[in-house]
Amino acid sequence: MMFEGEAEAWLGIDLGTQSVRALLVTADGTVLGSGTAPLTGRRDGVRHEQDPGEWWxxxxxxxxxxxxxxxxxxSIGGLAVCGTSGTVLLTDAQGRPLTPGLMYDDGRAVEEAARVGMQTSWALPKALWLLDAHGWREGRGQVARVAHQPDVITAQLTGGVVIPTDSSHALKTGYEAEREAWPPQLAHLGEVLPEVVRPGTRLGEVCPAAAEATGIPAGTPVVAGMTDGCAAQIASGALRSGAWNSVLGTTLVLKGASARPVRDEAGVVYNHRAPDGSWLPGGASSVGAGALPTVADPAELAELDGRAAAYEPSGALTYPLASPGERFPFLAPDxxxxxxxxxxSEAxxxxxxxxxxxxxxxxxxxxxxSLGAPIDGPLxxxxxxxxxxxWNQLRTDIxxxxxxxxxxxxxxxxxAVLAAYGAGPGGRALSEVADGMVRIRTLLEPRASHTARFAEPYARLVDELETRGWLPTPLATHTRTRLNQDTIDS
Incomplete structure (x- = not known):
């Protein structure tokens, strides 16, 4: 029951690499409360694990x-949980963790990745590695089930034994989003693979024991979530066909909205299924802010940005990979x-x-x-x-x-938006719910004179990437054609 002056709020929980973040938000985007707690992991060469107990x-x-x-x-109307895409573990038949969580960048499943034709960052190779390592194939080990990072939390919250996973996290475990089924080639795994539901599906309610541990009222609806990348896209409001969210952190990720899947024979663009059945295509590059020297002082960062404005364009041309190998917009492991x-100068x-x-x-x-993806909506x-x-204005100009x-x-x-969609009043599109909860701070417009001055170095980068054999010639040709047309139009 709510009294006058009260508002219904929605809880979003993000299981990150370094911390867990909880945000309590009303339907008009007002943040009523937030909390964070650190996470630690074990890194040793290509190994990267976390303790599922620490997540809870x-x-x-x-x-x-x-x-x-x-x-x-x-009052709180519902909650949803997101996690790092590709993080996976094994649980027993009661949903209790049997193994550490193998994080998205754990690199031990090299042979398994080659066998299933996936990158080691995807969940399926790591799940197969875990099953082998724990003797499931020979029947020596306990009954095991594949689980994703948020599944551990939703099981604890609901007090359930084993509850479904969402199709967003299941995507990198080999789930076929178009058929909404596990592929035939994984049939031998049987009940080891979880039941899958669409994001936004109601999974259960917070049980009394979880309520006491978390402070979340018992009976609060728990809604199936999505991966952290999709969660960031929802937070950007880029949910109508043609809209895109460009997430720039250590690396660069672009995620958009489309009525149909974006087909890509090269396999660098993948498609998540949205709660309403539409599609969220995207790709992840290895370039990003991780290529910059570490600067902790915000004042020093602002000072470097200010000095960089004198070099437009720069006297040097840089392809700034934060780590070796490229995944998007082309696949080049070398x-x-x-x-x-x-x-x-430094600037x-x-x-x-x-x-x-x-x-x-x-x-x-x-x-x-070039793939025919709709990109005419807001960015x-x-x-x-x-x-x-x-940097925001520079990117807009380029x-x-x-x-x-x-x-x-x-x-x-x-x-929090997904929780409001899944547990709130029915009949609303996710984009409508997001329109009310996502607040835009800044609107940027490109400056035509600045855009023009970057055309030549952009063309040189395309040429260099093609010359090195990384960028396929058809894409390089398409890019040059677009650039020439843009130059004529301007």
Whole structure:
């Protein structure tokens, strides 16, 4: 029951790599409360694991902090949980973890990845590796079930034994989103694979024991979530066909909305199924802010941005991979970062990286256009780099298209929106719910004179990537044709 002056709020929980974040948000986007708790992991070479018990402890801490501010201000209508895409573990028949969580970047499943034709970052190779390592294939081990990071939390919240996973997290475990079924080639795994439902499906309610641990009222609906990348997309409001969210942090991820899947024979673009049955295509590049020197002081970052403005374009051309190998807009495992020319100063070097990321971002959009993806809707900037006003404007200029930056750029907000969609009044599209809860902070317009000055270095980067054998010639030709047409039109 709500009293006058109270508001119904929705809880989003984000299981990140370094922390858990909980955000309590009303239907008009007002943040009533938030909480965070750190996570630690074990890294050793290609190994990267986390303790599932630590996930639950952090959720309890973060949720109690977020819920503490709700007293007397409203009630909670539901919650949803997102996790890191590709993180997987095994549980027993009661849903209790049997193994550590193998994180998205755990690189041990090399043979399994080759066998199923996937990258090691995907969940299926790691799940097969775990099943082999724990003797499931020979029948020596316990009954095991494959689970994703949020499944552990939703099971704890509902007090259920084994509850369904969502199709978003299941995608990288081999689930076929178009057929909405596990593929025939995984039939031998039988009940080891979980039941799958669409995001936004009601899974159950918070049980009394979980309510005591988390501060979330018993009976609160628990809704199936999505991956952290999809959660960030929902938080950006990029949910109508043709809209895209460009998430720039350590690396660059583009995620959009489409009425149909975007077909890509190269396999660098994949498609999540939206709660309403439409599609969320996207791809992840290895360029990003991770290629910049580490600068902790915000004032120093702003000062470097200001000095970089004197170098438009930079005297050097940089392809700023944050780590070896490229995944989008082309697949080149042997790709490495490079710089052509010598920067005139530290500020010029800084400018070259900022511009190189934006050039790659433009190439990603050109690739999506070449695939026939709808890209004529609004473009939203999120991720840690969206805090840089200068970089936002530079990207807008290089892309030659308007962009916007929301107030909140957290995946936890996306899960609060999804909870409102799944547990709130029926008959509303997810995009309508997001329109009410996502607040836009900044609107950016490209400056034609600045866009023109970056055409030549962008063309040189395309030529260089093609010459090195990384960028396929058809895409390079398409990009040059688009660039020439844009130059004529301007």
């Amino acid at each position: 402890a952090a959720v309890c801490t973060a949720s109690r902090a977020a819920m503490s501010s709700l007293r007397g201000r409203g 790709a490495t970062a490079f710089t052509l020319g010598t920067p005139a 010029d070097s800084w400018a070259a990286v900022l511009q190189g990321v934006a050039f790659t971002e433009r190439l990603c959009l050109d690739y999506l256009r 939203t900037f999120t991720g840690g780099a969206a805090r840089s006003a200068y 892309l030659g298209r308007p962009a916007r930056v929301p107030e909140q750029i957290e995946p936890a907000l996306g899960m």
